[in-house]
Structures are given as structure tokens and as C-alpha cells.
Amino acid sequence: MEDPYLRERATDIRDLGRRILSHLQEKTPSVTEELTEPVIIVGEELTASMLGEFPLDKVKGLVSVMGSSSSHVAILARAMGIPTVMGAVDLPYSKLDKVDMIVDGYSGQIFTYPSDAIIDSYQQIVDEERLLESEYEQLKDLPCETLDGQRIGLYVNTGLLADINRSLDRGAEGVGLYRTEVPFMIRDRFPTEAEQEQIYRQQLQGFAPAPVTIRTLDVGGDKALPYFPIKEENPFLGWRGIRVTLDHLEIFMAQIRAMIKASAGLHNLKIMLPMISNVAEVEEAQSLIRRAYAEVKEEGYDVIMPKVGVMIEVPAAVYQVKELAGMVDFMSVGSNDLTQYLLAVDRNNSRVAGLYHTFHPAVLRALNDIVEQTKGEGIKLSVCGEMAGDPLGAILIMAMGYDTLSMSSTSLPKVKAVLRKLTMEQAEDMLAQVMSLAHADAVKQTLMKLVREAGVERLIRPSKTAALQ
Structure with a gap:
């Protein structure tokens, strides 16, 4: 199938077939039934069901020849904190049974028959990670504030109900992006207005009174709905985001009405419009949002007009931020898509993936220009x-x-720990030093040197891993 998400699900079907075949052939019981020692699971194509057969307290790492970061097993492993290396091409996996191994999820490296020196180095990394986790726990209820008192808000990106407790446990101050396409993707039809209201209410209630920014449906590109196929020669430059929903007002209005109804009595809803490329799209969307608000208010709901913002993801929006700032309450830069469009690099294409770099000078300059262009506009900016x-x-x-x-x-505690160890003056000095550099690699190397001098490198990545690379 053309859809990458559904293509990944084929792995689960193949796994089911193998398991049925194994039973039909009456093979000996699995080793997992008598597992008493810690293990690293290695295979040609690991699946979520395989992982479920093992006692998780014994699984210390995963290595798969096939698969990607979007496969079920990789998603589960990340959630459980299991070091994982996917796509280990040419790995002689059938010859690794009972072999001592180290899996480095930071660098994507695998060490077989490790020497005592390497084992000692990685044991220090494990000890350091445990120490850092205890340090992060102490910061949970503290604000993200620099040593000289500069405050910055730390919000989370969510898409599932399970994200609520996980986010609050890590000290999130609210939701900066709730991806509404997730509940659309897990159904076999468009959710009704009532179903959407219930979904959004859970997010708004879970984080109340903290703000929750809900993005309108963002499909197209690499995000497709099985019941709403979009076939295009160049999907990333085609019918996606706000372009789709403004062409289907019944979808847009049902979603906006559901959002506003869900915020009744809570008043913590913010609405964000994706893939904006001109001011006309914002004007039309705002008119529809005002209409939906008036309808819901007339139906007797206790609601207030939500704040409306836009995502800055395409170069056209970067060059119109001043005009957009005069129209909306906030703006959020979608760094993934902005990098993709600025560099003309499809980050899902392995042939050009090496050209995709968020520290590219053009990306940094665009981000900086957005701030400069909106000074004095009274607009809140996020990334x-x-x-x-x-x-x-x-x-x-x-x-x-x-x-x-x-x-x-998962990223929030580490970011908070780093920013609380710096002064704003140090951060501004780092920015000044890298803004004049012409190569993305030079930016990354200079930043690592500067954080090393500032004494926060250990919070960014384990020092032993850095030494081994």
C-alpha cells in the first residue's frame, strides 16, 4: 500500500502468519517461557507481539535488521525506555544467539563481544543516566527559568489520551500542540461532532486550567486517512492541512464546533491553523470560527471565544509574519515542516535525508527573522x-x-534541566557565535563546544558515548 503508516502494519500481519506456521509445525516451546536472565532481543524483523512474549523487566535492548522508527515495536520501546536500534542492515542476526552485546540507542551502535573497557564505559553511562533521572524528578514542579531569571514555558505535543498523565508527571505547563489527526487516523470513518467533542474534552479537562492548543485537522503529505484517500504526484506541496478543511467546510465546522463545545466551563482552549500560506486562509478560517462560536453560544453552552493562532511552516508564512501577527493571538513555528520546505528536502526520503538539518543556517535565520519581524506586535511565539x-x-x-x-x-525534563543551568547571557552568546556560521555541522560542533564549556554537556548526552563516537 502507498500509505507509509499502513505499510508498517504489514509487519504485524506477517508476524501473525509466522506464529501460526510455527504452531502448525509443532516447534519446541519458546525460550521466553523459561527466561530468567536479562536479554537483548535480536531478529530480522521484530514486532510488537514478539516484545509482548518477553517479561519486560528482562528486556534490556532491541535490535532489528528491518523496520523503522514508525513501526509498532519502536514506538513501544521508546515508551518503555528500552534502547533500540532499527534498520541494522547486514547484521548477521542468526549468529548472535548467546553473544554478549551492548546496544547504544544514542548513537545507533551495536557492540558484540565487548571488551572489559567498553563494558566499564557503558556501565558509567547507565549510572549517569540513573543519576540524571533522579535530578529531573526534583525539577518536575519547578519553572523553566534560567540562572538570571529568564522564564520560558515548556509545553507538550500530544495526540493520545495516554499522553495526559505522562506529560503532567514530567512537569508540562500545558499543551502546545494537540494533533487531531490521530483520533481521525485510528478510525474507519470520520468521527462525528459528538465523538470529537468527547475526545477534545478529555484533553482540555486533563490539563485544565492550563492552556491546550488544538490544531485543526492536518492531513495530506505523509498523513493519510484510509477512508479519505488523497493521491497526488507531490503530496507535500499539494492538498494538505488548512487547504483540505477549507475545501470541506462540513469537516472544518464540525471540528470547530466540537472543540468549542468541549471547552465549556473550562475556557482553556486555543485553536491553531496548520499549513497557512496566505492571509486569505486565515481570514476565512476566523470567519468560520466566529460563526461556530456564535452557534454554540446560542445553543446554551458556557463558552468564551477561544484564542486563534497559526502555524508557521512554509516560507511564504515566514515572509508574511508581520501581517499574520496583526490577525491572530499567537503563532507557532512547526520546525519539522519549515526545515523540510526551506531546504527542499523530503525527510522521509533516504536518498536526501542527510541534507535535512534543523541547524542549517537558513533555518536558524528564518527562526530569528520571525522574532525580529514580530517585535512590538504583542504576539506570543512558540516553536x-x-x-x-x-x-x-x-x-x-x-x-x-x-x-x-x-x-x-520524554524530551521535556532534559530541556528544562539544561536551560535552568544557563544564564540568558550565555544562551545569547551561543546564538551570536553560531549565527555567522555557514555550515550546519559547524553549528552543531560549535554548540557542543559551548555547552561543554558551560558545564551542561552531561545533561545533553552521556559523556562516555560522546567519547566513544
């Missing part, structure tokens, strides 16, 4: 995406003058 969850990226974003960062809940 969501991988760059916000990277401590190095977070330092630069904070120094540029953004108000909030939004990231995955």
Missing part, C-alpha cells in the same frame, strides 16, 4: 517540533526570544 525538544535547539530558540517551547513529554 513545536524536534528542534524544540533538542536541548541544543532549545538554547538557541530561547536566546532568539521565543516565549514557549512545545515538545514530546
